[in-house]
Amino acid sequence: MAQAPLDTTSVNKKRLVVLGSTFAIGYTAMLVSLNHAWYSNEQRTDFHFFNDNNEWRQMDKAGHFWSAFHESRAGIDMLRWAGVPEKKAILYGGMLGVALQTPIEIFDGFQADYGASVGDMVANTVGSAAVVAQELAWQEIRIMPKYSFHTTRYAGMRPNVLGSNLGEQALKDYNGQTYWLSVNVAAFLKEDSRYPKWLNIAAGYGAQEMLYNDPEANAAAGLRAYRQFYLSPDLNLMHFKGRSKVWNTALYVLSIIKVPAPTLEYNKRDGVKLHPLYF
Known part of the structure; x- marks a missing residue:
């Protein structure tokens, strides 16, 4: 045997x-x-x-x-x-x-x-x-989930839930968050392909006008939540690895974040629009 x-x-x-x-x-x-x-500051109860x-x-x-x-x-x-x-x-x-x-x-x-x-x-x-x-x-990782964030006016309207400072808002304000799937296109092509190995394509998802998670409470505040879909170029930061461990570690950590870039957005309310630089 x-x-x-x-x-x-x-x-x-x-x-x-x-x-x-x-x-x-x-x-x-x-x-x-x-x-x-x-x-x-939350009230506790039985599990x-x-x-x-x-x-x-x-x-x-x-x-x-x-x-x-x-x-x-x-x-x-x-x-x-x-x-x-x-x-x-x-x-x-x-x-x-x-x-x-x-x-x-x-x-x-x-x-x-x-x-x-x-x-x-x-x-x-x-x-x-x-x-x-x-x-x-x-x-290897060929499809990398990424995150981006920008501040919104909604956090100031309900800071106890959406965050009273930048750190809390980045964690709690879903209106300013976008989640991406960044695809390493070159990894799916032949090794001798001329497609640039540093260039990814990212599809994103977000939502707006979410002051409350309840639609009726949102409507009472004059808001109606809606979804947003994005398409944008992205950098494959791991392609730029070198000999320095510090540099490589920095790239590894930063690879979880979507690099700001020109972005197409689609939503049912506004249709298709272009952001010259989207965070």
């Missing part, structure tokens, strides 16, 4: 210890800051579930997908850095997004005004699975 080849990958135990310690500290800090940002799938035009679900994707992406790459065998790094690291996002649902489950969301948990799982699927299929 033929024997399976031995796995010669050597796990770096020191790096695993560093990862474990850093994760524990960072995880604790995340929970504390999250509790302060979202829940410090329960709440169906919010029709709220905020699903912008919150897009945010959960984006967050879980990049947390799992980082988990995989950190385990690779520690020398964990490839498939184990993908499968174990790929679960990090779900592991980090689950406490949010637990926190939500104790809030009187809402509760734990099955829809959020599905979005978290799909986000993590999207990383694992690409790594197993292509051994």
